[in-house]
Amino acid sequence: MTEPRGASQEALIALPEKRRSPAKGAPEQAGDRPVARILVDSPLPHLDRPFDYLVPASMHEDAVAGCRVRVRFAGKLTDGFLLERAAASEHEGTLLFLDRVVSPEPVLTPEIAALARAVADRYAGTMSDVLRLAVPPRHAKAEAEPPAERVPGLETPPAGHAWAGYPIGESFLTALREGRSPRAVWCALPGTGEDGPSWPAAVAEAVRAALAGGRGALVVLPDGKDVALLDRALTGVESAGVRKRGTSDGTAGEHVALTADLGPAERYRRWLRVLRGEVRAVIGTRAVAFAPLRDLGLAVLWDDGDDLHAERLAPYPHAREILALRAHHAEAGLLIGGYAMTAEAAQLIASGWAKPLIAGRDTVRARAPRVRPAGEDAELARDEAARAARLPSLAWRALKQGLAHGPVLVQVPRRGYLPALACQHCRAAARCAAATPPGPCSGPLALRGGHAMPYCRWCGRIAGEWRCPACGGVRVRASVVGSRRTAEELGRAFASVRVTTSGRDGVQATVGSAPALVVATPGAEPVPDGGYAAAVLLDGWALLGRPDLRAAEETLRRWLNAAALVRPGAEVVVLADGGLPVVQALLRWDPVTHAERELGDRAELGFPPATRMATLTGSPAAVREMLGTLVLPAQAGVLGPVPVEGEQERAMIRVPRAGGAELARLLKGAEGVRSARKADLVRVQVDPLELI
The missing domain is CATH 3.30.70 (Alpha-Beta Plaits)
Incomplete structure (x- = not known):
């Protein structure tokens, strides 16, 4: 094992292992390129570099670049990746031998190794941390299975109309078919049809255009619900070819779908199909950004403002930055799409690195719903119609009229029943008084149901004897209303209508065309058959009042994602002040201007991007x-x-x-x-x- 090349004298004292003399009976080293450069699995920043080991002659055939190995490091057996084989080492001391080759499968391709190194440098992290995100855990049974039969390329089906509303949409597809690398930021048109939203069909056409150009494509989506929508769209496109191969198991035709809910074995099995070149397209959640796809021609990121695209583990990379780096290194096309536009995407356009892919205003007006503001929530107290279900007259009428034609959507920012309580008398926030050294808990009190006792959301204790420390009151009121309480209120107001909820406790993927009240938290809205007949976006203050740099941007994204599921021309009521810029952007369905203004404001204040x-x-x-x-x-x-x-x-x-x-x-x-x-x-x- 060698010292870190170029390390300082201080770093050398932290070497994981002292130099050793050859042990008696040491194995014979390989005759050809006997030195293996190994990246050991260590999160320590000062060990983020390759170390040299000798390859035993018995492992010469299996020790290939990209395979998993085990080495003795700091006195312990440690996992690692073999990056390359070399004829000699710069280390002047004695090298240790590889302990064993875990598998001869070259799971780390040169492209992904270079990408992992670039991502680690971009985020001041270690390459081993990035590789934990990029390469899934091994399953020996899946590796031992014989390679699946390569699906022959299907003839390209006739071009659809998903991009017909975009002035440069056909030019973008033509560039992909010709093997070029266009980069675009795409604002998708709202509206749904019999097959659901229009964006999956547009992405499927872009993927097929890249495949027709002889290159691969990968698509990164926020969650499994979006993966299922695109999987269905791609299956339908592939089924339009000469040889119908459409299935519904995420492995149809020339693409596979990778999500965490597949389970480790099945996910690794599908990942191996990508690695071995058995498929040319892959879709999935954020880890798919590192998929070992051969000859990448197009990378797609849908809804880049969704926080699910940001990794929670070190070095905390974002899928947008990963795909931008990968598209740059691979000279591939990039499509960043969504109903909304982030300031980061606007920055790509402003720098000239990407082009805007936006529909004409006449097309937007024809496809968008009719959005109307209902003012601040404080006005509810003066509205007689609001007493039945916490709704102003405008929202009440929208729901009632919409239910005559199909399902209606009610978006509620908070989940649960009553996630925040306050004193009935003085309105002070109700907090837990339980003793938890070094002081009281002070966690927020909440209610799980209409007949439940208040409990602490931090420590979980029941606060049955709570008393307000400010005025001595013992009664509480709701300061924030959750989705389950809203559904309960609406159920009483519309007693003859079925009420369904969708949120963290249970996400509904779809909803039928029959009249129904659908109460959902942001991101969990079910996809309706034919679109919602109306929608109400509640509690705008809860989204806009957050102490967050991205509060306005995130609020508009959530509103647009929900309103895009509503039928063209149908009514959407938003409970927020119509004079706010973010509300005006929703009323005009103009996310581009809002993103440009957001970027300008951040530049003036010195904030990212x-x-x-x-x-x-x-x-x-x-x-x-x-x-x-x-x-x-x-x-x-x-x-x-x-x-x-x-x-x-x-x-x-x-x-x-x-x-x-x-x-x-x-x-x-x-x-x-x-x-x-x-x-x-x-x-x-x-x-x-x-x-x-």
Whole structure:
């Protein structure tokens, strides 16, 4: 094993293992390229580099680039990936031999290895952390199965009309068919038909255009519900070919669908089909961004503003940035689509890296629903019609008229029954008084049902004897109403109509065309047959009032996603002030102008994506020590540190966009020094989704 090449003298003292002399009876090394460069599975930043080992002659055939191996590292057997074989090593001491080859399957392709390295450098992380996200765990039984028969390419079916409403839509498809690499930010048209929303058909046509150009395609979607919609659309497109091969198991024709709910074995089996080149297209959730697809021609990201695209594990990459890096390195096309547009997507257009793919205004007006604001929720107290079901007269009429023609949607931002309570007398927030050292719990009280006792959402204790510390009152009122309580209220108001809910506790994928009240939280709206006849978007204040940099952008995205499921010309009522810019963007169905304004405001204030920002979170001493050792560029600014949850502190470092790579390099180096010295580590996040 070799020392890290180019390491400082301080880093050398943290080598995981001392040099060893050859042991008696050591195996004979391979005659051809006996040195294997191994990336060991270690999260420590100062060990984020290849180490050299010798390949025994007995493993010469199996030790191929990209395979999984086991090596002795720091006195323990450790997993790793064999990156390459070499004829010699720069290490002057004695090298250790590989312990064994776990599998000769080359699961880490050169393209994915380069992408993982680029993502790690982009987010100041380690390559081994990225590879945990990119390469699924091994299942030996799936690897031992013989390769599936290669599905021959289907003749391209006739072009559909999914892109007919976009002035440059056909040009985009033509570029893909010709093997070129167009990059576009796409604002999808609203509306649903007999087969559901129109965007899956448009994505399916783009995928088929890339395949017709002789290259592969991958599509990253927020959740399994969207994967199922696109899987059905792709199956229908493939079935339009000469040889009908449409199935519904996510492995139809030339594509596979990868989601976490498949289970580890089936997911790995499908992933191997992609690796072995048995399919040319793959769809799935955020991990699919690393799918080992051969000759990538098109990468698609749907609804890039959805927080499900942001990885929760280190180094916290976003699927949009992964696909942008991959499209750049592979010289592939990129399509970032959604009903809304994020400031990051607007930045890609402003920089000239991508082109806008937007429908004409006449087409948008013809396809969009009719949106009307109903003012602030405070007006409900003055509205007689609101007393029955927390709805103003305008929303009440919209629901009543819509139910005469089909299902109607009610979007509620909060799940649960009553997720927040307040004192009935003085309106002070009701909090838990249970003793939890070093002080009272102080968690928010909530109700699970109409006959339940208040409980603490933090510690779970029942607060049956709660008393307001401000006025002494013992009665509580709802300060936030959840989806289940809303469904209960609507059920009483519309006693003859079926009420169904969809949310975290149970997501409904579809709903029929019969009249029904559908109460759903954002992102869990069922897809209706033929579209909703009306919709009401409740509690706009709960979305817009969040202390979040992306509050307005995220609110518009949630509203547009729900309103897009409504029939063209049908009524959508939003309970929010019609004078707000975000509400005006919804009324005009104009996400582009809102995204451009959002980008301009952030540039003026120095927020991402106009700048690059990193956060350092850890103990106060560790954060301040790391800040003290960093030699930041002249244009860098440090905000904080300030206290955050628990006893930790957080500091933010802001640099111009051009200095983002340098900032990530400096943070990675500082992390490496701290880990080599076994100091308390600081969590580093580059361009985090939440800043406030």
